[in-house]
Amino acid sequence: xxxxxxxxxxxxxxxxxxxxxxxxxxxxxxxxxxxxxxxxxxxxxxxxxxxxxxxxxxxxxxxxxxxxxxxxxxxxxxxxxxxxxxxxxxxxxxxxxxxxxxxxxxxxxxxxxxxxxxxxxxxxxxxxxxxxxxxxxxxxxxxx
Numbered sequence: 001x002x003x004x005x006x007x008x009x010x011x012x013x014x015x016x017x018x019x020x021x022x023x024x025x026x027x028x029x030x031x032x033x034x035x036x037x038x039x040x041x042x043x044x045x046x047x048x049x050x051x052x053x054x055x056x057x058x059x060x061x062x063x064x065x066x067x068x069x070x071x072x073x074x075x076x077x078x079x080x081x082x083x084x085x086x087x088x089x090x091x092x093x094x095x096x097x098x099x100x101x102x103x104x105x106x107x108x109x110x111x112x113x114x115x116x117x118x119x120x121x122x123x124x125x126x127x128x129x130x131x132x133x134x135x136x137x138x139x140x141x142x143x144x
Contacts, residue, residue: 002121007085010039010047015056015081016134019073027066049087054084073131079122081130089125091118 004012017036018028030048033073034041048067058070082089092114094102102108 002080002091005086007043007047007050008082010044011036011051011081011085012039012130012133013037013039014048014067015069015073015076015130016046016049017135018057018067018069019131019134027060027064027068029066032066051081054080056081056084069121074129076130077126078130078133079125082125088119089122091121121126 014028014033017033030041030045033039033048034044045127048057048059052059052067052070056076057067059065059067079089092102092111094105094108094111095115095118105111
């Protein structure tokens with residue numbers, strides 16, 4: 001089954017929360033996000049650091065430190081976020097690892113078709129931005 005990891009979900013939650021309609025936001029702490037969304041703080045801290053390393057967030061150290069967006073949500077694709085948090089998507093182990101240890105590797109009849117599916121999936125996630133997700137969320141909240 002294909003599903004986002006909890007880390008990717010936490011990253012999406014954090015990014016959507018930090019966006020204030022494209023305006024510079026106040027710094028947000030990992031602790032406040034963890035408490036607000038009931039996310040384990042140690043895991044969230046690692047996710048936030050991965051997003052800093054990938055250029056999605058800025059980090060400010062110190063007592064009054066925290067995180068803020070480094071890029072617009074419309075400039076961050078879901079694929080970029082997945083790659084930053086979990087690494088490349090791989091529907092099968094042999095798509096990114098030549099020596100995957102698969103006993104069928106030399107005889108496999110589905111590797112090439114799975115590469116096509118893999119490429120289409122990556123294209124799909126690359127076309128969806130985090131802003132698209134935020135807008136869907138806002139539309140659902142307004143419908144309530």
